[in-house]
Amino acid sequence: MATSSDTAPAEMADCIHVDGTEHKVVDVGSGGNVILEVLFENTKACTKSIPNEMIQKLRTSKTPFPSARVFYRVRLDTLKKHSKYFGHLLGSDVFEEGRAISAKFTELSLSGKDASKLPAEELPKIQIKDEDYATRTIGRETVFHDMLRMIHGMDHSSKSITLLYIAILVVMADRYDCMATIARYITGRFSNFRYPPTLEKTTEEVVRQKIMIFYHTNQPLRFSTATKELIIRGSSRWSIYEEADSNLAAAWWDLPEDLEAELSYRRSRIILTISSLQTHLLSLYMSRIQQCKLGYDSSAACDSFQLGEMVKFLTKKNLLSLIPFQAVSPDDPDFLWPKAYDGDAEQLINLLRQCPSYQIDKNHGHCGLRSKLLPALDYIKECMDAGIGIKVQLWKTERSTQTWIPSPSTNNSSVKKAFVVGGKAVGEERSGKFFDFKSLSRDDLMLGGRSLGVEKAAKKLFLAEKWDWVREVETEKEKEMMSKSSFFRF
Template sequence: MTSNGTVAEVQPSEIHVDGAAYEVEDIRSTGDLILDVSFENSYACNRSIPTDDLRKIKITKSPIPSPRIFYRVRLDTLKKSSRYFEHLLGPSFAEGASLAKGYADVAKIGLNPTEITADMLPRIKIVDEDMATRTIGREKIFGDILRIIHGAEHTTKPINLNTLTVLVVLADRYNALPSVALYFRKSFINYKYPVALDKKSEEMLRQKILIFYHTEQSLRFTAATKELILRGSSRWNGAEERENDFQTAWWDLPDGLESELAHRRACVVRTIASVQSQYLALYSSKDRQCNLGYDSSGACDSFQLGEMIKFLVKKDLLSLIPFQAASPEDEDYIWPDAYAGDIEALIGLLRQCPSYQINQYHNHCGLRSKILPVLDYIKSCIEVSVGVKYGRSKGVWLPDAWSLKLNKSPASTKPKWITNSSETEPEASDKSRHFDFARIASKGTLGSQDMRLEQAAKTMFTAQTWSWVKEERQSDTALKGNFSTPLIKTGRWT
């Protein structure tokens, strides 16, 4: 209050360093510590720079701005809310020792650190390199993290998906996730996450997965991971990485999630591929598939095999490769690529298989009547089992992982199936890795919402061998199929 009764305007405090004056951002006006943070930016973050600003930078050949911000904070609050600062400012590091000396100097002259000006407080220098977010302006979001752990509200506006993603990435980097996650669930619970259908949709989906994981929104996390598994990722397709591709934190999901999601997708596609592989092998074998007993039954099998191949080739689900001495590394030969499309679309393609009949007497002899129940069951398993789930803690999903490195249960990358004959019965040690659809169908669980369906789905998708023949056969012999469905190829994530 001034002498004339008006309210005096509070002047922002300043710090003079290296001949320059810097304004201090008071996270807490009674703070006893100054964080001197330099935010180093590079051209790698050019996508986050407004177009006009980026054009000016290129024309003038100016460096990307890298701001230096001074934050006034409370030491005890910082250490209590962040393990990063707890260790950095503790006695084990030079920063902690320097801080203790600074407080000792202030005490010698009889001053209270919470009451003195900013330029008299101890300072700790931090360099925030542009490694995980590739985002200009993250100093504002870093300030919000400090406000949150000091019990204040965020100030960054407007809030968008990238802002929220950078918030949790920085909170994870500085080990302040518990406080930020709690604030996140309270303040952004009603935020409407965008749904994109363009080329940026995968990046947005990955950002949502990272947010839901770090803020422990389990239901949203399960739904988002399921969506990425079904849609696939350009990261898993062996695409060549350009300079700025796949560099941010959301392109390499933490705690083994990246390889787990890629592995789950490979398991699902491999399982679906085994369905058509088995029936192609069956219809090309010596065993009679048409059980009507007509003289035309042999011709019916040949007719069904031909129509099946025509259908699958037309839908790009089968590649006929001639015998030759070509190597998979031969650059002159075009080998079929792994299926990289949407899994639900793949199931939809297989469901389009027509009901072929060689004549009016041959009903239900073809592929359609055999695979529709299988596809229905696979789809119901996808609904309940594909997305990664966890309970009260995000680390709970690890014991239920599908992938080799996490649960030590390897899964073959090659589609396999076995018949019901004793000659091809799996050994006792492999029986747990064999899936028999006939048993599932006979129990009446097909399409049900039985709680056991989730575990049954995992068993099916992580199996090494499959048998999709629903009806019992009188005579099955071991088949060495001449057809394969090259939907899966070994890659970095399988």
Template sequence: MSAPKSPAAGLAKSTNNIIRVGDQEYPLLDIRSTGDLILDVSFKNTAECTKSIPKDAIRELRSKKSPVPSPRIFYRVRLDTLKKHSEYFRTLLAPQFAEGVSVAETLSSLSKSNLNPAEIEAEKLPRVMIVDEDTATKTLGRELIFRDLLQVLHGASPLTSPFTTHALTVLIILADRFGGLPFLTRHFQKNLLSHKYQISQDKNGEEILRQKVLIQFHTDPGVRFAAATKELILRGSFRWSCNYDMSAEYQTSWWDLPHNLEAECAYRRTCVLRTIASIQSQFLAIYSSSRERQCKLGYDSSSSCDSFQLGEMVKFLTKKGLLSLVPFQSVSPEDSDYIWPEAYTGDVDYLINMLRQCPSYQIDHNHGRCGLRTKLLPALDFIKSCIDSGLGIRITASKNGPVFDSWIPPPTPKKSFYVANERGEDVDVAGENPKEFQFALVRPKMVWTGNNSNVERSAKGLFTAEIWDWVTEPESIGKSAGLGIRPQ
């Protein structure tokens, strides 16, 4: 029985490149026709493969109800080239391993027989067997991308066309597994920089974005990786939603980012949303419960102005789906007839732009700057500047692998003990004092100030604060003037 069909098998047969093993024929791909080594690679595929190269291969298999093929492909390569550019092959073919001993003995035997490995038929060359089990990409057709990897390691260009984002991701993952990533990153840099990511707003768009994050993690963990993670954080993820399931379609390496990056991205998004929500929460509380009049004009209409602004504020936020008015009666969480408010799952940039649409409400022409808009826009501008400058994850190399400054707080061993402060708020006196961000201290210079500059000049300082004060009137500044973020 012949081997299962695959894209590479068809390519090999079209060029009459085959190799016999016993009574069977297998595809032989010449990476170098003068190569002195044969890689015998078995690509193990299962029904969990949900992606394919070419794109329509999975659809064709399913329509014909054909079994998923697990092709066995032979590649003719240069031994010295592999050992030079791949840590995996340099180690595998070393004298201390059986594969290295076998290759050396076969080449020695050929030399004694006055046979030039670059000129003889492939059947006589030494072979190295490799099994590639696809647990990372769930992709059918990896034999073509493995050929592309060998092409690059031998100084040539990939042959796959079109070279999609998915193909590039599989290439990077294979290069990482077979120890050729440093060489590929250096000599494939032009292709990596010029590659276009077609990121749409649907689930396929998120998958491409996640592949972009993984590619940058392996090839450019600096500015480009930070920009890619920022894009994912702002967009949000199906992976982080409460109805996420670990179906086979999503059990790929880019749907669960390595080195705790998945949890870090999800946490940073939560921090950003909490910070943005704190603006409307504070001003709703001020206008609805504060005894101090917010309209500072001193007119007879100032009291009415506050009531008007509160009403328009509630109307605007409710209309935009950013505020839900919940009745006072107790409702069971199991009550199917009650519609519970849902957390925002959309794009953060869209959320900010939606808040920017807040009109300049005024009860009459004398109250031109009394509404939410004049307080909201400066805060949103500042948040956006912090998003642009420090939301993405910045990685640095270390002996133990990539490291980054995590926003996720470490576990607190101390048991919480709450007491009321002078403002009637519960404060945990057993743990660390909560950090409070005061916009009035930052806005005049739009820079971070204070003694703890290494922390407070970063976006981390703003988004990981526990209390935010967005009021900018001078009288709201306390004795601790000069601090952008201060402990309570």
């Protein structure tokens, strides 16, 4: 497995002998004056391969995964120009490789030899090791070869371009610090590549690979869509119930530049906001304040009926857990403790939408959970649709204004406690950010936050610390208007 199956035969122009073994040399372009020897180290940690069926054959044979040793003939000046990694390694006397290359070229110059015209055996040689920890993929020498071709201004030679191929190309470009060149190639030559859709939870890796690719290659619309998708779907990495999986160790399972923490935090805020709606409405019906505004003798009974139906509906959908008062050990295997919701955020909204229009009798048609729930869910959904994806360029240049994660100073100042002087309370309790649903204008509701700006509306909603979800419909005319709106489906 010393060379790629996709390598063009014409490039095998020379051979080199190392440790008594003859190896073919892959000629990358013309005028190559150094040999780049790369050991692609493969271990049992690899979970994928190029081509895809290779790893299955290796696992079936139960033989050790072979490592690939490939010799590339490249132009030193081109390598240093487009790759900061090789520029630092070979462009000065700081590293041994740079000193050895410099000494060899001095020797060739004194003897009047043109390195670009010499056989491979006589050229200076550079040795590097490419470990599998970042991609967990066998056969990545195919991608490395194409990366070298792109650096040298040539087209890729691989016939099959897949999402995994592009993901590995981006990982390698990041490692060897030649992202500018590779990003231009990807957005140019691969602009028509059809990124696979992600329809099931099991395809989280696909979403992550796309996020990593779009981030490094500056594809703003695709990046915003992909980050939104992962926020809504959630990640097995963010679940407190999932044990660490050694298979989830490739570079895309830990997104760069604080993206991993940001996406996880945004999702947690969205789930908290949705749950606050349920909690707030339950607390209203459990309070002594009458919620039925009709003023009938049956209004008190209406509230009790609605509370019972709410509890029944939410427990049936596994959105509410009733825990007995007796003390139970957390280690008791016979007791099923409720788990935090780790499913799709849009599916959570859809579950809440299924709440029926309960009424104690025909005179209480607009009482209960559904009439209060749907307008709020519509507004939350609109903010999710357009306000939670990350803008790649702003994230790279103005991260402090884009992040949802509060800074330590902001976090500490959000709550002011009253203090006591001379036995008397001085100052006042000042709570953090408050979202009042009824304070939104009619335009805010009809436009779903677009009048304020979707990003600002989303941050105002999801970064609140307290929520008031009650929004009374006061007139029959307003009821009729709202019932016809897509945002108020009673």
